[in-house]
Amino acid sequence: MAIKAIIAGGGTGGHIFPAIAIANAIKKIDPAADILFVGALGKMEMEKVPQAGYPIEGLEIVGFNRSNIFKNLLLPFKLLKSLNHAKKIIQKFQPNIAVGVGGYASFPILRKAQKMGIPTVIQEQNSYAGKSNKILGKKARKICVAYDGMEQFFPAANIIQTGNPVRSNITESAVSLEDALAYFNLVPGKKTVFVVGGSLGAKSINEAILPHLASFVAKDIQLVWQTGKLFYETAVAAAKSYSSHVKVYDFINVMDFAYKAADVIVSRAGALAIAEICVVKKPVIFVPYPYAAEDHQTKNAMNLVDKKAAIMIPDQMAAQQLVNELFSLLQNKALMEQMETNIAPLGNKHADMQIAQIVIEQAKK
Known part of the structure; x- marks a missing residue:
């Protein structure tokens, strides 16, 4: 069977380009693979992913604002809305795998996928895991990492050291x-x-x-x-x-x-x-x-x-x-x-x- 994958995450080029590299590699191995991206509305991925030839859905989610604490007051409501939206996206697309590449858009999709019994894979790019990935890592099937010592954040048995994907150009x-x-x-x-x-x-x-x-x-x-x-x-x-x-x-x-x-x-x-x-x-x-x-x-x-x-x-x-x-x-x-x-x-x-x-x-x- 061809795979149906959701790839979630984004916010910066550092998250988007590796995500596109992973999608391209999946297509290389399985040309019939059906891939849907999920990102954050108004962020770079909403433009870059369609340019790379993939469909994308946007969640109304923002990250924690470190410089202006008052801007975080709406965060719980936006998270709740995003979790509901994520559930609808999953129900409609029916993926058999969800991949999180980090960035705040990955949390709602992977959280819902795990609750719905869909296998998840995380790609943690940094040597210090982000908050979302630390939570999601507990139930992820595999965590692909680029640095040594990541068992301080994730279950050691599920970690695979792959390095970070680099653009083919x-x-x-x-x-x-x-x-x-x-x-x-x-x-x-x-x-x-x-x-x-x-x-x-x-x-x-x-x-x-x-x-x-x-x-x-x-x-x-x-x-x-x-x-x-x-x-x-x-x-x-x-x-x-x-x-x-x-x-x-x-x-x-x-x-x-x-x-x-x-x-x-x-x-x-x-x-x-x-x-x-x-x-x-x-x-x-x-x-x-x-x-x-x-x-x-x-x-x-x-x-x-x-x-x-x-x-x-x-x-x-x-x-x-x-x-x-x-x-x-x-x-x-x-x-x-x-x-x-x-x-x-x-x-x-x-x-x-x-x-x-x-x-x-x-x-x-």
Whole structure:
């Protein structure tokens, strides 16, 4: 029988792109599979999932607001409404498996699926499990994880270490260094840094880079800088005099080109970013986003730092330390090589297929 799967979750690119990668892998194994996504109304997935060719239903759910406690007053009502809506979606679609990829939209669907006796699989992307997944993990058939030590959150017998799914345009990229450098109008043979703060940019990273653009030119180091929309105009104006070395983009669609061109990457420490950087095997300096739930980005980054596979700078120290650390790393060939060697085994190009296989097995049990 062909499987009918609901994939629930979202809220950020970090949840959506792995979810789409899992769906694509299920379709590769079982082309007749029927897949329905469930996300949060008004969030990125409502646009990105249909673009990837899948139907999606939206729940009226919001996450816990850490910066404005009063905004949480309606949370219980929205949760109740979402649970009722989730039940209707399940009754109508009749799935034989529900997959949760994290993000607040996954909770109502998986909670209802478990109550209705439908098998569930969780994909926990971070090294510190989110609240929803901790609750759901008690009754999930399998929990696919990317980090060691996850038995502190989930029943050990149900954990499978798969790594995080990475988009196929990165895992299967055949772009050459020459093409990547040409795309960004860079000169071959010069050191190149790729600075990226997630799809929306990262204020502290951008503000740490901004005053040092002249130093990049003085040291003959090239910079590919994804700023996000909010900082883009500021960065373009500042980089005007340094256009030979500094290339500014609000968003880069061809991430495989940017990774290929880079000698060193500066990045936030979201699970998706880390999974991609492990697959492309590049030296990296992480500046974790300090307001992520349970500070999970710091924990994600430390997992690599402990393996001598990355450098980490706390967000509040970025302005003072980031650029100095970056320039000193670029001069230290031995350290860069050591980081490349240590990060290589942490990437899994086939995580999507592995997770898809687990989902199909559980659906058929």
